[in-house]
Amino acid sequence: MADFDNNNRGAAFKPFDQQQMILQGKINTNGQDANVVLVKTSTKAGKTIIEVYEKRGVLFENDKQDNANKPDYTGPWMEDTPTPMRLAAWRKDKDGKPYMSFEVSAKQNSGATDFDKIKSVPDLSLQEDAIPF
Numbered sequence: 001m002a003d004f005d006n007n008n009r010g011a012a013f014k015p016f017d018q019q020q021m022i023l024q025g026k027i028n029t030n031g032q033d034a035n036v037v038l039v040k041t042s043t044k045a046g047k048t049i050i051e052v053y054e055k056r057g058v059l060f061e062n063d064k065q066d067n068a069n070k071p072d073y074t075g076p077w078m079e080d081t082p083t084p085m086r087l088a089a090w091r092k093d094k095d096g097k098p099y100m101s102f103e104v105s106a107k108q109n110s111g112a113t114d115f116d117k118i119k120s121v122p123d124l125s126l127q128e129d130a131i132p133f
Contacts, residue, residue, distance in 0.1 A: 010102040
């Protein structure tokens with residue numbers, strides 16, 4: 001049996017009940033700005049901690065144009081590689097629970113969005129408990 005290759009793939013699910021986004025902002029490390037999100041959660045032992053997450057990409061909704069296999073969202077994946085990278089995401093559902101699957105690949109020249117010009121993303125704050133799909 002062949003091993004499953006999950007290289008350049010991933011998935012995201014609804015946060016755990018104890019996870020709560022509490023703050024967002026910027027941090028500068030050695031002259032490099034980064035956007036961050038702070039998530040309050042707890043360890044298995046019940047100790048409260050704050051996890052710090054850095055922005056790695058942006059997703060824009062796609063017009064699927066009658067192509068069911070086309071990603072629901074695509075956008076730039078901000079990685080320090082010689083080749084610009086693209087993040088693609090598909091909305092999925094398993095046992096009534098929504099999630100997204102991801103794939104990272106070389107940037108594709110579709111002409112729809114000029115990913116190289118994206119410096120920041122407008123504030124698209126979600127209502128509490130809202131799932132954006």
